[in-house]
Amino acid sequence: MEAIHDTAMRVLEEIGVAFLNPEAVAILKHAGCRVDGEIVYMGRDFVMEMLSHAPEQWTITPRNPDRKITVGGNHILFGNVSSPPNYWDMEIDRKIPGTRQYYANFLRLSQYYNCIHFIGGYSVEPVDLHPSTRHLDALFDKLTLTDKAPHAYSLGPERIEDGMEMVRIAAGISHEEFDATPRMFTNINSTSPLKHDWPMLDGWMRMARRGQGLLVSPFTLAGAMAPVTMVGAVAQSLAEGLSAIALAQYINPGVPCAFGTFTSNVDMKTGAPAFGTPEYMRATQITGQMCRYYKLPMRSSGACAANVPDGQAMWETSNSLWAGVQSGSHIIYHAAGWLEGGLIASPEKFVMDCEVLSQILRYFEPVLWRTDPGDLAYEAMDEVRHNGHFFGIQHTQDRYETAFWQPSLSDWKNFEGWQAQGGVWTAERAHLLYKRILEDYEEPPMDPDIRAELTEFVERRRAEGGAPTDF
C-alpha cells in the first residue's frame, strides 16, 4: 500500500494532472499548488491535508426521507446501470438507441426493487429527448417515478444547477435545507491519463460548494489509457481521483466525497475492454485497501463485456459484484442492467442482476446464532437423532419462514418440473418477470403542489432553451 501510495503521490508531485478548467486551476494555484498552464502539481502534504477533511461516512436524504442512505462504514448500496446509449430486450432482439419510455421503465424497476438503494445516471440515454432539455425531462421522470437518492450529471453549469434546483423542489425544502446535508450526488470521470475536463470539473465544483455527494471514478483501462500492470493502473487512478477530491475539499472542507474505481484491462489482441476479469477483481480489491488507507468511502461497479444476458454475462457480473462488496465498496454503481461494457441496458439483465444483489445482501446479514443459542440446534438433533427428518419439528416450524433467502427469478424445480412449465431459460423468465413488475409498479406519492412546481420549473427552463450542447 505504501508503494502504491508513494507512486500516486510522485505522479501528483512530478507529472501533475491536467485540469482543463481555468477556474479550477486558479483555485489550486491559490491553494499553493505549482501550476504550469493546465498542469497542476500537488504536493503530498497538501493532498493528505485535504483528504483529512473528507468524512469517512455521510448520508444522502432524498425527497422520501425513509429512503435516506448512508455512504461508508459497513453499508453496501446498489444502484442501477447508468449511461448506456443503447437498449436491448429479448422481444426486440436488436441493439437500438435508448428512449424516454425505456428510461422510465428502468426507473420503475429501480423503484420496485428493494436491493436498489439509489438512482444513478440514466439507465439508458433517452436520445429521443433533445440534448438541450433532456436533463430536465429525465430528472423530472427520475424525481416523480422514484423517491430514492438521485444522481445528476456534472456536464456544465446549467445541467447541474437545474439538477440541484429540481431535487430541492421535489423534496419541498428551502435552499438552506438543501445546503445543510446531501440530498443528491454526482459522479465524474477523469479523462485518463491524468486529465479532468471542463464540464465535469464545473459541475464538481458547484456540487462541492453546496455540500452534495461527490464521486470521482477514473476510467483507467490497463494497457490503454493506464499502465498495463494493475498496480500501476490503480496508482494512476488514485492520482486522478485524489486530485479531484483535494480540489473539492479545498473549496468546501468536509464536503462528502467517495473514490470510485473503474480500473479494468483490455484484450491485448483486439484492444476490446474486458470486465469482471481476474485483473478487474484484483484492481478493485487493491483499490479497496487504498480507500481504507485514505479513509475514503469507495465506489465500484457491476460490469461485464457480454452482449446478452447469458452465462458469460452472469459470471462476469458475479465476479464484478463479489469483488466490489468484498473490496469493502460502499457504493456499487451499474449493479443492475449492464451489458456490452456499458453500451447496452437490458431489462432482463436488470432483474437477473437484482436476483444476485438480493443474495449478496442476504449473505452479509449478521449470523443470528450469536444471539440465539437455539440456532446451534443441539435439541433439534437430539429430537430427530438417526432416522427422522427435520421438516416437521418445532425447531424448524419456528424458523422456516425466515431461515433462507427466497428467490424471485431462480427456478429450483427439478428438470421434469421445469420442463413441464415450458423449459424456460433464465433470460426468458427474466423477460416475463420485468413485464410483470412494470404492470405492478406503483408511482411513489408526491404532493400535487410540489409536482406542479417541478413541472413549472421544467417548462420555464425549456422555454429558456435549457443547456448548451456544444461540448
Added chain:
Amino acid sequence: MEAIHDTAMRVLEEIGVAFLNPEAVAILKHAGCRVDGEIVYMGRDFVMEMLSHAPEQWTITPRNPDRKITVGGNHILFGNVSSPPNYWDMEIDRKIPGTRQYYANFLRLSQYYNCIHFIGGYSVEPVDLHPSTRHLDALFDKLTLTDKAPHAYSLGPERIEDGMEMVRIAAGISHEEFDATPRMFTNINSTSPLKHDWPMLDGWMRMARRGQGLLVSPFTLAGAMAPVTMVGAVAQSLAEGLSAIALAQYINPGVPCAFGTFTSNVDMKTGAPAFGTPEYMRATQITGQMCRYYKLPMRSSGACAANVPDGQAMWETSNSLWAGVQSGSHIIYHAAGWLEGGLIASPEKFVMDCEVLSQILRYFEPVLWRTDPGDLAYEAMDEVRHNGHFFGIQHTQDRYETAFWQPSLSDWKNFEGWQAQGGVWTAERAHLLYKRILEDYEEPPMDPDIRAELTEFVERRRAEGGAPTDF
C-alpha cells in the same frame, strides 16, 4: 467456533452416530468408545486425539508423477462433476441416462483442461454398463483416458479393492510402493442425520489401511436431514464427518483425510434442494473456519440448482465456487459440468465452468509487483503523461503477453462484432467448443505392457462376476 465445536462434540458424546457396519463398531468399541447396538458414542478427548494424527497437508501421486497434487496449505484443486445419473447437451436438448460414451467424453474434457487437477467420480453414470462390472470398465477408461489423480467409489469390498489394484497396475508400481504414499482417493457421504452405511464404511476402512486419500462429505440439507439453521447443520455435518475421520485415524494413524462440506438448504415451500444460495455460501465459509480449527484439509463443491447452462446456472455456480475458494477449501469437487442439483452432467456447462475456474486460478496468483518495482509503472506514466496512450510503449510491450488472463470461451467483441459472427449465446458457443476439444483431445501415453496388464485384470474380474449389486 467454540460454540459450534462444542455442539458437534455434544452430539458425538450424547446422541452418537450410527455405524451400520459391525466391523467399524467393533473397532470403535476396541478404541474405548461406548457402543449401544449400531450407535457409537465418541468422547471429545478421543476425537481430538484422533484428529491430532491427521496430516494438515498430503499428496496424491497418479500414474503420471508430473500430475502429483498437494492437498492442503495454499493449494486449490478442482475436479470434474461426479455421479450424475443423467446427461444433457444442447443438441439432444433432453435429459437422458448417462452412457459410457458420454462418460468417456467427460474424461477427455477433464484431461484436456489444466484447471482440472483431479478426476473425481464418474462425471456421468455409464448406465449402459452392467452394475456388477461397471466399475472395472469405468476405471479402465479413467486410467487410460486421463493421467490425473483418480477417485474410486467406496461401495463395498470388491469395487474398492479392484480400484486400488487397477490404480496400482496403471502406475506400474509394487504393492509396497502403492501403500507408501497416496496414489488415489475416495469420498464417502454419511446418510444424514448421523449415520454411516455399510458399503461406504467398508471402502473407507480398506482405503485407510492402505494409506490412500479419504474424503468424507456429509450431505446435510438444512431443514430436511439437518437442522434448519446453518450453524446447526454445520455442527451436525462435523459430528458425522469427524466420526468417520476418527475411525480412519484409529485404524491407521496419520492416514490422509479431508473434511467435505455439502451443507445447503431446501426451498421450504417445495422441499427442493437449493445450491449456491447465501445460506450455502455461509455454511461453506463457517465450515472453512472449523476446518482450520481442526487443522484438516477441506473439500467443498461447485453446485447449482439450474437445469440448463444459463444465467441462473452461472450465478449459482459462481456463488458456490467463490465461497469454496474463499472458505479456504483445498479440494473443489463438482467444479465443472454440474446441473440440476447434481442429477445432470452437461459438457456445455463443463467448459463454461472451466472458464470460471481458470479465472479463479489467475485471481489467486501472486501479485508480481512485490518482486518487480517496474510494475508500479511510474516511468510509464511519466512517458505517456496527459495525452498519450499506453498501447505502444516499451513498458507495455515488455508485459502484455502475460499481463492479463486470456479467455477461451468468453466473447469480448462489441455487439456488432458479436452479431456479425452469428450472435451466439454462451451455451451455444460452449457446445461448439466442447466438440472442438474432443476432436483435439490426445490420449496420455501408457506403456503397452501396463495397458495389457490392466486389460487382463478387467477381463479376469469380469469373468469372476465383478461385484455384488444387491445393496
